[in-house]
Amino acid sequence: MMSWSHGLYSLLALPLLLVIYLVFQPDHQPLQQKPMQQRRNKVFADLTSNKFTRESDGTYGMWSYHGIAHESHADQTEFIYNADLLSHDGSIHTSITSAVYPLMGLTSDMDPVYQEYLILQAKAVGIDGFILEWGYREHQSNVALLSLLQVAKKYKPFNIGINWCDHWLTVDMKNKSSEQIVEKFHADLQYLYDSIFNTHSDLTPMYGSHPIIFLFGDGLSATQFSDILSRPLHLPDDLSTPIWIGSYLNFASTSERWSEWKDLINGTYGWVPNVRRPTPPSMSQWDYYSTTEDTVAYQQNVTNHGSNCVSEVAGCVMWCGSVSPGMDNRGCAGWGRELRYVPRHNLTTHKSSNDLQWEFYLASKKQPDVIVLPTINDFPEATTILPLKNSTFTALYSTLNHTSSWKNVSLDMRGVTLPMQWFTDYKKAEFYNMTDKLNVSNIFHLLESVAVLIGHQDYVQANNTLQIIRQGFSKLERKLTVNTINITGPSKELYGTVPPVFRDNSTYINSTTGLFMALTEDYAMMLRAHNYKGLLRFDYQLLEPKFSHLIVRSSSKRQSMSPGYSYAFYSRNSPSQSGYKVKADFAEVCNLMVKTPGKWKSAVVHLYKSNQSWDHSGKHASDLHFATDASFLLRNISMSFQLYKVKNGR
Numbered sequence: 001m002m003s004w005s006h007g008l009y010s011l012l013a014l015p016l017l018l019v020i021y022l023v024f025q026p027d028h029q030p031l032q033q034k035p036m037q038q039r040r041n042k043v044f045a046d047l048t049s050n051k052f053t054r055e056s057d058g059t060y061g062m063w064s065y066h067g068i069a070h071e072s073h074a075d076q077t078e079f080i081y082n083a084d085l086l087s088h089d090g091s092i093h094t095s096i097t098s099a100v101y102p103l104m105g106l107t108s109d110m111d112p113v114y115q116e117y118l119i120l121q122a123k124a125v126g127i128d129g130f131i132l133e134w135g136y137r138e139h140q141s142n143v144a145l146l147s148l149l150q151v152a153k154k155y156k157p158f159n160i161g162i163n164w165c166d167h168w169l170t171v172d173m174k175n176k177s178s179e180q181i182v183e184k185f186h187a188d189l190q191y192l193y194d195s196i197f198n199t200h201s202d203l204t205p206m207y208g209s210h211p212i213i214f215l216f217g218d219g220l221s222a223t224q225f226s227d228i229l230s231r232p233l234h235l236p237d238d239l240s241t242p243i244w245i246g247s248y249l250n251f252a253s254t255s256e257r258w259s260e261w262k263d264l265i266n267g268t269y270g271w272v273p274n275v276r277r278p279t280p281p282s283m284s285q286w287d288y289y290s291t292t293e294d295t296v297a298y299q300q301n302v303t304n305h306g307s308n309c310v311s312e313v314a315g316c317v318m319w320c321g322s323v324s325p326g327m328d329n330r331g332c333a334g335w336g337r338e339l340r341y342v343p344r345h346n347l348t349t350h351k352s353s354n355d356l357q358w359e360f361y362l363a364s365k366k367q368p369d370v371i372v373l374p375t376i377n378d379f380p381e382a383t384t385i386l387p388l389k390n391s392t393f394t395a396l397y398s399t400l401n402h403t404s405s406w407k408n409v410s411l412d413m414r415g416v417t418l419p420m421q422w423f424t425d426y427k428k429a430e431f432y433n434m435t436d437k438l439n440v441s442n443i444f445h446l447l448e449s450v451a452v453l454i455g456h457q458d459y460v461q462a463n464n465t466l467q468i469i470r471q472g473f474s475k476l477e478r479k480l481t482v483n484t485i486n487i488t489g490p491s492k493e494l495y496g497t498v499p500p501v502f503r504d505n506s507t508y509i510n511s512t513t514g515l516f517m518a519l520t521e522d523y524a525m526m527l528r529a530h531n532y533k534g535l536l537r538f539d540y541q542l543l544e545p546k547f548s549h550l551i552v553r554s555s556s557k558r559q560s561m562s563p564g565y566s567y568a569f570y571s572r573n574s575p576s577q578s579g580y581k582v583k584a585d586f587a588e589v590c591n592l593m594v595k596t597p598g599k600w601k602s603a604v605v606h607l608y609k610s611n612q613s614w615d616h617s618g619k620h621a622s623d624l625h626f627a628t629d630a631s632f633l634l635r636n637i638s639m640s641f642q643l644y645k646v647k648n649g650r
Contacts, residue, residue, distance in 0.1 A: 041367075041371075041406055041407045041408075042128045042129070042159075042205075042369065042370045042371070043126060043127050043128050043370070043371045043373065043403050043406070043407075044127070044128060044129050044130065044131050044159065044161065044205070044320075044370055044371075044372050044373070045122060045127050045129075045130055045131070045372075045373040045374075045375065045376035045385070046130070046131055046133065046163055046372060046373065046374045046375040046376065046378070047109075047118070047130040047131065047132045047133065047148075047163075047375065047376055047377060048062075048109065048133050048375060048377055048378045049109040049110065049132065049133065049140065049141045049143075049144035049145075050062040050109065050140075050141075051063050051106070051107070051108065051109050051377075051379065052108045052109065052110055052584075053106055053107065053108040053111070054084075054586070054588070054589075054606065054608065054611065055108075055606075055608050055610060055611065056108035056110060056111045057108055057110055057111075057584055058558075058584040058585045058586040058587075058588065058611070059583065059584050059585065059588070060083035060084065060106070061108075061109075062097055062332075062380055063081070063083035063093070063096050063097055063106055063379075064081055064082055064083040064084070064096075064097065064591070064593070065079070065080075065081045065097045065331070065332065065333070065380070066078075066079070066080045066081070066547070066593050067079055067332060067333025067334075067335070067336065068333055068336065069333045069334040069336060069337060069338060069339050070336050070337070071287075071334070071336070071337045071338050072287050072334055072337070072338045072339045073287055074279075074284060074285055074286055074287055074338075074339045075284045075285055076285070076330075077333070077339075078333070078595075079097075079330060079331075079333045080095075080593050080594075080595060081095050081096055081097045081331070082095045082590075082591075082592050082593055083095065083096050083097070083106060084589075084590035084591065084592060084603075084605045084606075085590075085592070085603060085604065085605065086535070086604040086605060086606065087604065088604055090533075090535045090604060090606065092105070093105070093106055096331075096379070097331040097332060097379065097380040098331045098379035098380060098382055099328035099330055099331055099382045100328075100379065100382045100384065100388045100389075100390070100391075101388060101389040101390070102379060102384075102386060102387070102388065102389070103386075103387035103388055103389050103392060103420070104386070104387060104420060104423065104424070109144060109377065110140070110143065110144055110147065112147055112150075112151055113423065113426050113427070113430075114423065115144075115147060115148050115151045116151050116154075116451060117419050117420070117422065117423040118130070118376065118377065119148075119151060119152060119155050119158060119455075120155070120418075120419040120422065120451060120454045120455060121376075121386070121396070121419040121420070122158075122376065123155060123158065123454075123455060123457075124396075124400070124415035124416055124418065124419055124454065124457075125385075125396050125397075125399045125400040125403060125411070125416060126399065126400055126403025126404055126407065126409075126411050127373065127376070127399070127403065128157070128158065128159055129158055129159025129160060129161060129203075129205060130148070130159070130160055130161065130376070131161040131162065131163040131205075131214050131372070132144060132145055132148065132160065132161070132162060132163060133163050133165050133216070134162045134163065134164055134165065135164075135165050135168035135169060135172075136168065136169045136172070136184065136185075136188050137187075137188050137191050139168060141165075141168075145160070145162075145196070148160050149196070149200050149203060152203050153203070154451075154452075154455065155455045156202060156203070158203065159203060159204065159205045160200070160203045160204070161204065161205040161212060161213075161214065162192065162196075162213050162214060163214040163215075163216055164213055164214065164215050164216065165216045165219070166185065166215060166216065166217065166218075166219030166220045167216070167217075167218050167219030168219070169181065169184060169185060169188075169219060170219040170220065171219075178221075178223075178224055181220070181224060182224050182227045182228055182231075185220065185224075185228055186228050186231050189228070189233065189242075190233055190234065192211075192213075193211075193233060193234070193235065193236065193239065194234075197211045197236075197239055198236045198239065201238070201239065207243045207317065207318065208240070209238060209239055209240040210239075210240045210241060210242060210243045211239065211242050211243070212242070212243045212245060212318075213242045213243065213244055213245070214245050214246075214247075214269060214372075215244050215245065215246045215247070215251075215265065216246075216247050216250065217246055217247050217249070217250030217251050218250045222260045222261055222264060225261075225264055226264055229264065243266045243267070243317065243318070244264070244265045244266050244267075245265065245266060245267045245268065245269050245318065245319075245320060246261060246265040246267070246268055246269070247268065247269055247270075247271050248268045248269065248270050248271065248301075248302050248305060248306075249271050249274055251265060251268055252268050252305050252309075253274070253301075258305075262309075262313055262316070263315065265315075265316075266315055266316055266317050266318070267306070267309060267310070267316050267317055267318040267319045267320070268302070268305060268306055268309060268319050268320070269319070269320035269321075269322065269370070269372045270298075270299065270302035270306075270320060270321050270322030270372060271322055271324075271372070271374050272322070272324040272327050272342065272374050272381070272383055273290050273294060273295040273298035273299070273324065273327075273342055273353075273357075274298065274340075275288070275289075275290040275294040275295075275297075275298060275342075276288045277289055277290060277291070277294065279341070283341065285330065285339065285341070286328075286330075286338075286339040286340060286341040287334075287338040287339050287340065288338060288339075288340045288341070289340065289341040289342070289343070290340075290341070290342045290343070291343070291346070292343060292345070292346040292349075292351060292352075292353050292356050293356075294342075295324070295342065295353045295356060295357055296356050296357060296360050299321060299322070299323075299357050299360050299361065300360070302319075302321055302322065303321060303361075303364060303366050303368070304366075305319075306319025306320070306321070306366075306368060307319065307366040318369040318370070319368050319369065320368050320369060320370040320371065320372045321361050321368040321370075321371050321372070322357075322371065322372045322373070322374055323354060323357040323358050323361070323371055323372075323373055323399075323402075324342065324353065324354070324357065324373070324374050324383055325344055325352070325353060325354040325383065325384075325385055325395045325398075326342045326343055326344035326345075326353050326354075326382065326383065327340060327341065327342035327381055327382055327383050328340075328341050328342075328381070328382040329341075329380070329381045329382070331379060331380035331381060331382060332380035332381060344391075344395075352394070352395075352398060354385075354395055354398045354399070354402075355398055355402070358398070358402035358405075358406070359402075361406065362402065362405055362406060371403075371406065373385060373399070385399055387420055393416055393417060396416050397413070397416055400413060400416060412457060412459055414459040414460070414463070415454060415457060415459040415462075418450075418454050418459060418462050418463060418466070419454060421466055422447065422450050422451060422454060422462075422466065425443075425447060425466065425469050425470075425473075426447050428473065429443045429444055429447060431531070432473075432476060432531075432644075434531045434609050434610065435480070435530075435531040435644050435645070435646065436529070436530075436531070436645070436646065437646045438476060438479065438480070438646050440476070442472065443469055443472050443473070443476075446465055446468060446469050446472070447469065449465055450462050450465045450466055450469070453465065479646055479647055480644055480645065480646060480647065481644075481645050481646075481647050482642055482643065482644055483642070483643045483645075484640065484641065484642055484643070485523075485526070485640070485641050485643065486638065486639070486640045487519070487523060487638060487639045487640075487641075488637070488638040489517055489637045489638065489639075490507075490517070490637070492520065493519065493520050493523055494517055494518075494519055494520075494523075494637070494639070495517065495518060495520075496515065496516060496517055497516045497517065497518050497620045497621050497622050498514075498516045498620050500515055501513055503633065504633065505635070506541075506633040506634060506635040507626075507633065507634040507635065507637075508631070508632075508633055508634075509626055509627070509628055509631070509632050509634065510628065510630065510631040510632070511628060511629050511630065511631075514619075514625055514626055514627045514628075515624075515625070515626035515634060516618070516619060516620040516621075516622035516624075516625050516626075517622055517623065517624045517625075517626075517637070518616050518618075518621060518622050518623045518624075519614060519616075519623050521616075523614075524614040524615065524616065524623065526643070527612075527614045527641065527643075528613070528614055528615070529645075530641075530643040530644060530645050531609055531643070531644040531645070532607075532609055532641045532642060532643050532644060533641070533642045533644075534606065534607030534608070534609075534612075534639060534640070534641045534642075535604055535605070535606065535607060535639065535640050535641075536552065536589060536590075536603075536604070536605050536606075536607050536624075536637075536638075536639050537602070537603065537604050537636065537637070537638045537639070537640070538602075538603050538626075538634055538635070538636060538637040538638070539600050539601065539602050539603070539634065539635045539636045540592070540594070540600070540601055540603060540632055540633070540634055541597075541598065541599060541600045541601070541632060541633045542594045542595075542596065542597040542598070542599075542630060542631075542632055543597055543598075543630070543631040543632060543633065544597055544630055544631050545597050546595075546630055547593070547594075547595045548593070548594050548595070548628060548629055548630035548632075549591055549592065549593060549594070549628060549629055549630075550590075550591075550592045550594055550626070550627075550628050550632055551588065551590070551591045551592075551626070551627045551628065552588075552589040552590050552605070552624060552625070552626055552627075553585075553587050553588055553589060553618060553619075553624070553625045553627065554587055554588075554589050554607075554611065554612045554613070554618060554623060554624055554625070555587070555612065555613045555614060555615050555616060555617040555618040555622065555623050556586050556587035556611055556612060556613050556617075557613045557615070557617075558586040558587075558610060558611055558613075559586070586610075586611045587611070587618070589605060589606075589607065589611075589612070589624070590603070590605040594630075594632075600635075602636075607639065607641070
């Protein structure tokens with residue numbers, strides 16, 4: 001092990017320091033040789049890890065959100081999204097943090113199966129790796145990082161890099177001193193070397209022997225970052241100090257920013273085009289918008305800066321362009337700032353923003369080392385390239401077409417839809433696997449084979465195996481009986497374990513008086529014995545003008561991996577709105593945010609076999625517990641279940 005100040009790395013323009021650097025690291029390639037040149041035309045996609053599901057994580061994470069765009073003058077500036085809410089038949093979620101709807105439904109960024117899907121989908125369209133939005137060691141993004149690294153081992157070559165969202169740390173430490181923030185950031189950097197870069201160097205994006213770290217910015221000050229660079233790191237013998245690639249948005253979009261940061265970072269990367277064109281009256285949902293032509297002009301600015309940086313600044317060794325399909329940040333309430341819109345298509349020319357930006361880079365004489373796609377899976381800002389309900393695989397096909405041209409390689413279009421088919425079948429197999437006496441092991445074995453085939457781009461055999469899997473599902477389904485039961489309450493089947501309070505022919509609850517309900521043991525035993533798909537329905541009315549939560553909890557034996565663990569969410573770059581946290585709780589059936597009083601609303605929410613135990617172990621011997629921090633009326637409470645069972649118990 002060796003210790004050397006990575007602050008010297010940012011001062012390569014000074015000849016004396018360069019000599020010292022080479023003396024202390026004789027086996028490491030000098031930065032001026034730009035070893036990334038031999039690996040040009042890489043494509044990395046930014047990856048978020050803030051969206052969860054109740055079935056996988058005990059919370060919906062950023063699929064649900066309450067936010068206010070404080071700096072906005074749009075028609076609507078406050079947004080409440082309740083991902084628990086479903087359509088009447090339970091087929092889609094009706095209130096999610098996105099202007100675009102995922103074709104796959106709601107998924108968990110923490111689910112290893114979904115992470116595997118993302119890697120397979122990325123490889124199928126020519127993406128070479130992810131840069132994960134990462135905060136700090138204790139943040140849930142680090143849990144996602146560790147899981148992703150394990151999955152990615154199966155699909156090398158593939159990179160898992162860091163897009164360090166330093167603002168998340170500075171928000172979380174807003175009451176700490178600057179020295180404490182610097183110490184924490186430096187300790188996290190050492191953690192990355194010890195636990196990530198050293199043990200997973202074959203997955204880490206590298207510049208010679210230097211790990212590449214993307215830094216989003218708008219958190220640390222230049223003074224703080226300079227202090228961090230001056231502090232020594234304990235480096236493994238085969239690794240050098242990091243390459244810091246800062247976002248063009250936060251480090252170079254103005255001459256003032258670049259003057260402050262150019263001697264501290266080693267290059268820049270583009271992001272979603274940030275154009276402040278005021279909206280006309282016909283677009284009053286947003287404050288600013290970009291035309292498709294604006295997106296190309298933005299990439300020209302990124303290109304001019306990046307190429308000048310590499311040619312003129314001694315410590316600047318690489319730059320990255322970017323391509324984004326569009327943006328609509330109402331899903332995250334503009335992270336507390338203004339509301340912005342980048343269209344996915346030009347309605348006159350029918351050209352997509354995605355295509356126009358790619359075509360710019362394909363024609364440009366100034367070629368970046370890497371193209372960054374922001375993002376593969378950010379639904380709250382609607383920058384995702386994943387399959388969408390209204391445009392299916394459009395962005396993925398566009399990405400495949402252009403990555404193959406940019407890399408000058410041939411990529412097979414037949415692989416684009418296979419990862420989603422694999423994921424859908426895997427989730428179907430997981431559901432059937434909860435059915436007593438139904439053997440799904442062969443299907444899981446075939447699914448593992450399909451993943452390997454897709455990863456190796458053997459799409460014909462992968463598709464053939466998927467057809468075999470579908471036949472296997474058909475055989476399994478012929479062995480099943482599916483019966484529907486409906487239960488209404490209050491009734492003798494679904495009764496109050498504590499006498500409820502009635503008002504206006506409805507049940508009244510407040511912060512001290514809840515509604516506690518239990519199933520008769522006959523029905524409870526039936527649900528414990530069967531696999532099922534369940535829905536809970538009820539009407540609710542807030543009685544007082546305040547922002548409130550209406551929560552339904554259940555009896556549950558399932559515990560979080562880390563009991564009491566909270567997931568923290570922050571804007572990438574908004575100091576005007578701090579983060580918030582949600583607690584993982586598998587006993588929580590739903591958590592509805594409500595602000596408008598005096599109106600009856602209907603709720604339909606999922607009940608999960610894996611979460612609800614129906615053993616009367618909830619508070620006051622309940623199976624369901626309605627609780628709130630305000631005053632509500634409830635009515636028309638009912639449950640419906642589709643029960644799955646092997647015929648004749650065989």
